[in-house]
Amino acid sequence: MGAITPPVHRTLQGDSMKRRTFLAIPVLSVAAMLAPVSIAAVSVATGALPQTAANRPVLLRTRPKLSEIRLEVELFQQASLDGRSGTVTLNGNTPQSTNVNTTPTYQAAGVSLGVPVLVRTSWCDTDFTKYVARATVDGLDAATDPSKIFTRMPGTAEATLKYEVPFPRGAAESLLLRTTYQVQRWELDVDERAAATATWPREWPSGVDRFLKQEAGIDPTIKALQAVAEGATPGGSRSVSPFVAARNTVVAISKGWKFANSGTSIYGQKGALRGINFTDSGIWGIEAGGGTPVELAATCVAGVRSLGIPSRVVYCLTQRGRARDRDSKGAAAEFRFVCEFFLPNIGWIPFDPMIVRQNAATTQATGVVKGFANVEDLVTTLPLAFRTVADGYEKADRYALWGWKGNVTVNADRAVSRIGFDASGRGNGKIPQMPAPVSDETP
Structure with a gap:
């Protein structure tokens, strides 16, 4: 790396x-x-x-809730800063910068990214029997094999969403990973x-x-x-x-x-969650x-x-x-x-x-x-x-749980990343109370 x-x-x-x-x-x-x-x-x-x-x-x-989770990791080109006004270009609503940078944001044949997930904790069960995985490069769907993305770590509750994403033109300005799956979460008494x-x-x-x-x-x-x-x-x-x-x-x-x-x-920019806050x-x-x-x-x-x-x-x-x-x-x-x-x-x-x-x-x-x-x-x-970066990967610009690897050249003046999720409610769980697991061992 x-x-x-x-x-x-x-x-x-x-x-x-x-x-x-x-x-x-x-x-x-x-x-x-x-x-x-x-x-x-x-x-x-x-x-x-x-x-x-x-x-x-x-x-x-107790009090179980079912949710559909849409977990996203995105690498993208941040808006250029206008040094005179201090403004940036956001969705075309603020003044355009006159600075032009022709260096691609990310240059590589492709990149490997790992996004961690936990199959089970004392208050959450995750269902990956059915999930939807999608990767896009510069807005176009990338060729990925969903059957190979979800990978369990034997003997633990840990798993990794492993994305192998090619860059068809040898470079990219943006990359979006989106994984949709089901969880059931409880309060813990x-x-x-x-x-x-x-x-x-x-x-x-x-x-x-x-x-x-x-x-x-x-x-x-x-x-x-x-x-x-x-x-x-x-x-x-x-x-x-x-x-x-x-x-x-x-x-x-x-x-x-x-x-x-x-x-x-x-x-x-735009409220993007970049990483964990450490002492600077x-x-x-x-x-x-x-x-x-x-x-x-x-x-x-x-x-x-x-x-x-x-x-x-x-x-x-x-x-x-x-x-x-x-x-x-x-x-x-x-x-x-x-x-x-x-x-x-x-x-x-x-x-x-x-x-x-x-x-x-x-x-x-x-x-x-x-x-x-x-x-x-x-x-x-x-x-x-259970760690700040996915096992076997390295952090990008910040520790943000996900990681990457690959021979990538990055334009550090423009590149930025984010992680985020949406949770859509799917009602209450069918069993109102149940014992929490006594170990990390999962089927």
């Missing part, structure tokens, strides 16, 4: 997750992160949790009292060990992070159940986190005292992993309305980061660090933390991936 010149390369210095693998977490504020956390406000006594009905699943799917009684296993089930290890942007071996996570519970994490230890750790990290920009997403410069993490929402999610997951509990970020898309960033005008979608941790015989329990952070300061001594375990609006959240 060394031959690829990433679009808008000037933006790349700030969003490399791999390069900033928690460089910020050495020794600063172990005390500062622990001091604000009232452990009394996050009770370690499981008896303080609310009572729930007996003989019900710990993770219960978690019996926190029952979850808090689950004990530490002698060993974790096969398949979850990858979510204990270090990976790009998530490093559970950092000593200062380990100190925050272990110190979040009086007596140490092993003095309580995994559920309580994870909860205390997430509150400890989230409560003192500061945002310079609380937006989850980066946008381009400088360090982030515990030493820096904060970072962006995705960096908070990664830090929380690293903290939970440092306790020896499998944890991961689920990278999702949702409809506009959650973010507050000023660059998102007209955008229809944004990223959301729902984290999870695993309990044997129970499954993956979600938490949203953004919601935890908003409510950590007012958490009462009930053992219940808003945004932890029982998470709002999952039924409108589309889970796509």
Whole structure:
């Protein structure tokens, strides 16, 4: 991939997750992160949790909604900027630039693109028995084989939509991938009292060990992070159940986190969702005292992993309305980061660090933390991936879950990309309640 010149390369210095693998977490504020956390406000006594009905699943799917998803990835030529007026050409409605650039936006015989999807999570089932896949180059249908596009990763809930798209004239100004498929999503009702009684296993089930290890942007071996996570519970994490230890750790990290920009997403022209919002410069993490929402999610997951509990970020898309960033005008979608941790015989329990952070300061001594375990609006959240770029591919101009590969030459002054989705309601699910899956294994 060394031959690829990433679009808008000037933006790349700030969003490399791999390069900033928690460089910020050495020794600063172990005390500062622990001091604000009232452990009394996050009770370690499981008896303080609310009572729930007996003989019900710990993770219960409720209020199902059926939807048809249209997932899109687009590479296109952004409008030229008029340096005198600062305006761009958008649909012919603003002044035309006098600058003429004859260099194609993308030059190659073709390109390979990978778009991740998740077949199943605790709150979503995806149906790819029937799907429609389409690729267009400069507005014309490209020759693709739909039967080869959907590819499962054995033993996991992960899959990739693999598009091999030729450029008939050896160049292109625009490329659009569109995949239409069905999902059923639920709200998730978690019996926190029952979850808090689950004990530490002698060993974790096969398949979850990858979510204990270090990976790009998530490093559970950092000593200062380990100190925050272990110190979040009086007596140490092993003095309580995994559920309580994870909860205390997430509150400890989230409560003192500061945002310079609380937006989850980066946008381009016409509200195009370009990628995930990373810190553009400088360090982030515990030493820096904060970072962006995705960096908070990664830090929380690293903290939970440092306790020896499998944890991961689920990278999702949702409809506009959650973010507050000023660059998102007209955008229809944004990223959301729902984290999870695993309990044997129970499954993956979600938490949203953004919601935890908003409510950590007012958490009462009930053992219940808003945004932890029982998470709002999952039924409108589309889970796509457990990593920031599709496995086996590289990011283009931003980390945006999809990736590409191929010998592509890019005109970085004009090239831009977007990812987005539409969800069309198809009614309620036929079964109003059902247990959530206890593992990632799927038929």
